[in-house]
Amino acid sequence: MSTQPTPDPEENPDQQWTAVSREEPARPPLPSVVKFGGLALLAVMVIAAVLIGVALGGGFTPATPSPSASPTPAYPLELPVQVGDLVRGDVTESQGPAPENQQIVRADYSDGTSRVVVLVTFPERTITQFLEDAGVTMNDTSGQVLVSDGIYCGTSADTGLEACGIVQDSTGLLVLPTTETGQSAEDLVAAFDEALTS
Numbered sequence: 001m002s003t004q005p006t007p008d009p010e011e012n013p014d015q016q017w018t019a020v021s022r023e024e025p026a027r028p029p030l031p032s033v034v035k036f037g038g039l040a041l042l043a044v045m046v047i048a049a050v051l052i053g054v055a056l057g058g059g060f061t062p063a064t065p066s067p068s069a070s071p072t073p074a075y076p077l078e079l080p081v082q083v084g085d086l087v088r089g090d091v092t093e094s095q096g097p098a099p100e101n102q103q104i105v106r107a108d109y110s111d112g113t114s115r116v117v118v119l120v121t122f123p124e125r126t127i128t129q130f131l132e133d134a135g136v137t138m139n140d141t142s143g144q145v146l147v148s149d150g151i152y153c154g155t156s157a158d159t160g161l162e163a164c165g166i167v168q169d170s171t172g173l174l175v176l177p178t179t180e181t182g183q184s185a186e187d188l189v190a191a192f193d194e195a196l197t198s
Helices: 032-056 127-133 185-197
Strands: 086-095 103-110 115-122 136-138 146-148 151-156 162-168 171-177
Touching: 115 185, 127 136, 127 151, 127 162, 127 171, 151 185, 162 185, 171 185
Parallel strands: none
Antiparallel strands: 086 103, 103 115, 115 171, 136 151, 146 151, 151 162, 162 171
């Protein structure tokens, strides 16, 4: 076997020996067109995925409105058979004109000598309008007489006697004595209010 002598770098400078690196040679950098094109393609794919997801989830269709719960009267629209000594007589149910289509329940009460008309309506907006519609004139120049606990009173145009009413949760209750009674109209409204809500 023959061995070659190691060349002397001073003798022949063109034949210098260099060690080879174990690392792979560095790759050339990606062209800018490829970098930005790839990022743009990625962005388009993400946006498309979001849009498809929203479309499949129903995000582009308008929400179907669900019917809202219809309001319920504060009082049952069925008057009690007896309140104190007053016993219910004839009951009349009717419906008001559109668009409100009020539900109206009217009953006559008597204790043998005194007579009272009780009216429950739904819906009612304000106590003032409720009493005006029932033919009750307010006693005060301000237009309202608050007696107590939301009860308003005035004078009935039909009988000339005191009549009182209350509106709770859009439900009106009116007590209209047609004869002299042993109780005030205010006390009668409070008694019917308690009977209807208990």
